[in-house]
Amino acid sequence: MNRRIFLTKLAAAIGTLSITNVMAQPHQMGNMPISGHGMKGMNMSGQNMGHMSSSGGNLLPESALPKNLPLPALQSLVNTSSRPGYFFSFLEAKPVTLQLTPEVSTEFWAYNDQIPGPAIEVFEGDTVEITLINSLPQPTTIHWHGLPVPPDQDGNPQDEVLPGAEHTYRFTLPEGSAGTYWYHPHGHETVAEQAFRGLAGVFIVKPKNDPLADIPVQNWLMSDLKLAADGQIAPNSMMDWMNGREGQFVLINGAHQPQITINTATRARLWNACSGRYLNLALSDADIYLIGTDGGRLEQPHKLTSLLLTPGERAEILIVPKKSTQVSLKALAYDRGKMGRHAPEVTRDLASVVMTSAALPTLPEKLTTLPQLGEATATKTLEYTETMAMGNGQHGMNFLINGKKHDMNRIDLTSKVGEVEEWEIFNNSHMDHNFHLHGTQFTVVNYQLDGRTRAPDYIGHKDTINLRPYERVRIKMVQNHKGLRMYHCHILEHETLGMMGQLNVV
Numbered sequence: 001m002n003r004r005i006f007l008t009k010l011a012a013a014i015g016t017l018s019i020t021n022v023m024a025q026p027h028q029m030g031n032m033p034i035s036g037h038g039m040k041g042m043n044m045s046g047q048n049m050g051h052m053s054s055s056g057g058n059l060l061p062e063s064a065l066p067k068n069l070p071l072p073a074l075q076s077l078v079n080t081s082s083r084p085g086y087f088f089s090f091l092e093a094k095p096v097t098l099q100l101t102p103e104v105s106t107e108f109w110a111y112n113d114q115i116p117g118p119a120i121e122v123f124e125g126d127t128v129e130i131t132l133i134n135s136l137p138q139p140t141t142i143h144w145h146g147l148p149v150p151p152d153q154d155g156n157p158q159d160e161v162l163p164g165a166e167h168t169y170r171f172t173l174p175e176g177s178a179g180t181y182w183y184h185p186h187g188h189e190t191v192a193e194q195a196f197r198g199l200a201g202v203f204i205v206k207p208k209n210d211p212l213a214d215i216p217v218q219n220w221l222m223s224d225l226k227l228a229a230d231g232q233i234a235p236n237s238m239m240d241w242m243n244g245r246e247g248q249f250v251l252i253n254g255a256h257q258p259q260i261t262i263n264t265a266t267r268a269r270l271w272n273a274c275s276g277r278y279l280n281l282a283l284s285d286a287d288i289y290l291i292g293t294d295g296g297r298l299e300q301p302h303k304l305t306s307l308l309l310t311p312g313e314r315a316e317i318l319i320v321p322k323k324s325t326q327v328s329l330k331a332l333a334y335d336r337g338k339m340g341r342h343a344p345e346v347t348r349d350l351a352s353v354v355m356t357s358a359a360l361p362t363l364p365e366k367l368t369t370l371p372q373l374g375e376a377t378a379t380k381t382l383e384y385t386e387t388m389a390m391g392n393g394q395h396g397m398n399f400l401i402n403g404k405k406h407d408m409n410r411i412d413l414t415s416k417v418g419e420v421e422e423w424e425i426f427n428n429s430h431m432d433h434n435f436h437l438h439g440t441q442f443t444v445v446n447y448q449l450d451g452r453t454r455a456p457d458y459i460g461h462k463d464t465i466n467l468r469p470y471e472r473v474r475i476k477m478v479q480n481h482k483g484l485r486m487y488h489c490h491i492l493e494h495e496t497l498g499m500m501g502q503l504n505v506v
Contacts, residue, residue, distance in 0.1 A: 059248050060227040060229055060248070062248050064101065064103070064104060065100060065101065065249060065256040066101065067256050067257035068352055069259065070258060070259055070261075071252060071255060071260045071261075072253050072254060072255055074118075074253055076118060076119050076120075076121060077091070077119065077120045081129075085123075085125060085126050085127060086127050086129070087120070087126055087129070088129045088130075089120075090112075090130065090131045090132075090133060091112060091117065091130055091131070091201075092111065092112055092135055093109060093110070093132065093135060093140055093185075094109070094110070094133075094135030095108070095110075095135075095136070096108055096109075096110045096113045098110075100231070103231075105231060106227065106231050106232060107232065108233070109194060109197035109198050109199050111199060111201055114201075115198045116201050116202070116253065116254055117200060117201025118201055119202045119204065119219065120183070120203045121204045122173065122203075122205055122206070123173075123205070123206050123207075124174065124178045125172070125173065125208065126172070126173055127170070127172045128169075128171055129168060129170045130142070130169050131166055131167070131168045132167050133166050134161045134164065134165055134166070134167075135163070135164070136163060136194070137163055138163065138187065139161060139163065139187050139188075139190070140160065140187045140190065140194060140199075141155035141156065141157065141159055141161060141185055141186045142169060142184075142185065142186075143155035143156075143183065143185065144169070144171075144183050144203060145181055145184060145203075145312065145463070146179065146294050146314075146441070146464075147171070147173065147181050148173070148174060148177055148440060148441070148480065148481075149169075149173075149439070150481045150483060151438075151481055151482070151505070153169050153170060154439060156484055173205055175208075176371070178205045178210075178296055179295040179297075179441075180269045180270075180292060180316055181203040181204070181205060181294075181295075182201065182202050182203055183202075184200045184273070185199050186486070188408060191492055192236065192493050195492050196224070196226065196233065196236070196245055196247075197233055198233075200221070200223065200273045202219060202269075204219075204269065207368075211363075211367065212367070215265060215266065215361055216266050216267065218262075218266060218267070218268045218269070219268075219271075220260075220269065220270050221252065221253055221271040221273055222250060222251065222252055222273060222309075222350065223273040224246055224249070224251075224275055224277050225251055226240075226246070226247030226248060226249070227248070227249070239342065241397075241493045242339050242397060243276060243338040243340070243342065243431075243493075244275060244276015245276045245492070245493055246277045250274070250279075250331065252350060252351055257351055257352065259353075259354060260329065260351050260352070261353075262321060262355045262356070263356045263358075264356065264358045265319065265358045265360065265361045266319050267316060267318055267319075268316070268317050269292075269315075270307075270314060270315045270316070270317065272310060272314070273311075274311050275311060276491045276492065277311065278308065278309070278311070278334045278336050278432065278466075279309045279310075280306055280307070280308045280334040281307045281309065281329065281330070281332075282306040282307075282329075282330045282331075283319065283353060284327050285321065285327050285355065286321045286327075287319075287320040287322060288303070288304045288317055288320075289301035289302065289304065289317060289320070290302040290304050291316050291317060292317075293461055293462055294315075294441065294463045294464060295441035295460075296368060296441070296460070297316070297367045298367060298370075298459070299366050299368060299370055300366070300458075301318060301363065301367070310434040310464065310465075310466045310490065311490045312434065312490035313465075319355075320360050321355035321356060321358050322357060324357045325355055326352060326353065326355070328349040328351070329350045329351040329353050332347050333345040336432035337430050339431065370459065373443070373476055373477070375420065376420045376421055376476055377419055377420055377421075378416070378419050378420070379422050379423070379424070380413055380415075381402075381423070381426070382401055382425045382426065382501070383401065383403075383425075383426045384399075384401060384425070384467070384489065384499065385403065385428050385429055386398065386399055386400070386431070397497075398497070399497050399498055399499035400499065401487075401488075401499055404498075405498025405499070405500075406495075406500035406501065408502075410502065411503075412503065413502075413504070414506060415479050415506070416505070417481070417506070418479075419478065421476070421479075422474060423442075423474070423475050423476075424472055425475070426472045427467035427469060427470060427471050428470065429470075432466060432468055433466075433467055433491060433494065434465060434466045435466075435473070435488075435490075436488055436490040437463055437487045438463075438486045438487065439479060439505075440463070440480065441477065442461075442462055442465075442476060443459055443460070443461065443462065443476050444462065445474040445475060445476055446474050447472065448471065448472040448474075449471040449472070450470075464490055479503075479505045482505050483505055484502060484504055485502070486500060486501070486502060486503070487500070487501050487502075487503060488501065
């Protein structure tokens with residue numbers, strides 16, 4: 001029996017197991033905790049999954065949360081500094097109970113009592129100083145996802161802030177770093193839980209001279225929410241750990257299927273802040289142009305029919321309504337090769353969009369100029385694998401890079417500051433995984449699948465990219481700060497279970 005058939009059959013068998021013990025002890029998987037800082041060493045290998053189900057228990061129906069309310073704006077983090085070019089503020093991570101409906105109140109973990117966390121907006125060249133106050137029951141960090149900050153300021157799992165403690169992050173954003181970023185925890189083996197409990201916020205770096213400044217912009221942060229029948233955040237089921245967590249609610253700016261109004265040609269910044277959900281976005285009756293990726297603008301707009309955003313990816317698009325109408329922003333069904341007996345993939349309505357017809361605005365001949373890195377003088381190769389096993393009545397699973405799970409005490413790769421490198425990442429597994437690299441942006445050289453090589457559809461700055469099963473992607477980048485960097489799959493359950501490595505930049 002080949003590996004793919006074995007994995008699929010084994011996962012299907014595991015997915016039908018009962019849930020007899022999970023509801024009584026929601027934070028336990030066999031004899032190992034599946035949430036909290038007690039997850040140290042957990043990789044699902046050799047652990048007893050006999051008490052886990054595919055669903056994790058009864059869930060709150062989708063009809064329980066209101067929809068078609070106006071899209072809420074993201075609330076901004078207040079800059080308390082009066083110095084030009086300096087941003088100073090505080091973020092407190094703590095539990096907070098929010099009333100979702102008159103019948104449903106839910107305890108989240110939030111930054112400054114907000115879901116999503118407050119939006120941070122600065123300009124390239126600014127110095128940022130933010131103090132994290134940890135009022136959680138676990139250690140935590142803040143990772144500045146995609147931002148070119150020094151490693152010791154990037155919230156690595158080695159630099160956790162203990163409960164009751166504070167830590168100040170300070171960095172200066174270089175010229176040319178304008179883009180669509182975000183922030184979230186990156187503690188050791190706690191990132192999955194802290195993210196699904198609500199800890200995330202957007203970080204926007206604006207260019208000092210923006211040729212598109214006259215075009216209005218909206219911010220859409222998309223996140224997943226999985227609520228148990230009592231309205232509380234549900235723990236991860238065994239299937240969540242295998243496939244990546246997906247809730248019954250997909251929220252935009254914390255709202256369930258809101259109404260979005262677009263009165264003219266409009267820019268939209270998009271974030272996929274979900275733990276494991278892939279969003280293949282589509283909007284009818286409008287021309288959609290991709291104008292920016294994770295780390296900044298494209299040189300030329302790229303017209304889209306749909307846009308796939310995997311967990312952690314961002315984009316900036318230009319929406320030009322072709323007529324005055326009301327349509328749905330949809331997440332088209334996307335098969336990423338999940339294991340086990342899961343629900344079929346379906347197209348979901350994420351929002352109702354009321355549009356007024358508009359003309360394409362006049363755009364500059366070039367939106368930006370991307371730097372040319374030149375020829376690579378070093379290469380690296382990574383391989384993603386999944387392994388499952390059965391023995392002694394137990395089922396186990398590992399998510400690995402180059403045959404190893406993440407080890408805080410091991411350096412996996414070494415790079416030199418300023419050296420141009422080409423990395424090849426091979427997804428040697430049956431399901432989609434994505435790849436995220438800390439501290440820098442990269443450009444895609446090409447993709448290889450089924451013996452065919454193809455160039456990317458467009459060139460832009462990326463820090464997170466998808467790989468289909470058995471696909472290879474070659475990327476080019478340079479690291480500009482010495483220190484420890486992480487790289488990993490951004491399906492947060494897979495990252496937490498070990499699909500992560502450590503790069504030392506010297």
